[in-house]
């Protein structure tokens with residue numbers, strides 16, 4: 001995607017589940033992260049940080065997912081665990097957007113979480129603007145002690161999103177459903 005109309009970038013972005021190499025390289029990724037980091041941020045707290053997972057670290061993240069799964073569901077089958085283990089391998093790069101929540105007299109945690117969500121969305125948009133595909137994934141893995149320890153999250157940090165990045169494949173996504181705009185005009 002390229003072009004001069006920022007609204008065209010917003011309107012044409014779609015979640016892309018099928019992602020292959022190449023993903024953004026380190027300089028490209030830095031550009032995307034810097035763009036995403038311009039998200040609105042009450043009080044300039046920058047209540048978020050990034051963890052970039054690529055190369056062998058994707059497999060290691062998958063191991064931590066599997067360990068968390070085994071702990072949560074002791075009866076889980078080997079087949080299910082194998083599936084869990086490969087989840088981070090669905091893209092060449094995964095960026096973990098982490099909300100870093102601090103007590104502040106004016107800026108509550110809801111606002112800080114909102115800022116982190118803006119960063120996550122900004123990252124998907126920046127990726128799209130540079131021709132990469134992105135998929136914002138969540139799930140319970142990021143809430144588990146095993147995965148949190150693997151990522152080195154502190155008690156005041158939480159996973160806002162796993163942003164999978166890569167080259168989109170599998171053809172264009174289906175058209176966006178034509179849903180009514182939920183807007184109330186007060187005049």
Ligand SMILES: Cc1cc2nc3c(=O)[nH]c(=O)nc-3n(C[C@H](O)[C@H](O)[C@H](O)COP(=O)(O)O)c2cc1C
Pocket residue numbers: 013014015016135136137138139161
């Ligand atoms: C907070 C959040 C969490 C999401 N988690 C997932 C997820 O776990 N799995 C998934 O397939 N998509 C996830 N998505 C992406 C949505 O499914 C996707 O945005 C939605 O289907 C609309 O598609 P579009 O982005 O192409 O418009 C998430 C999006 C947000 C904002």
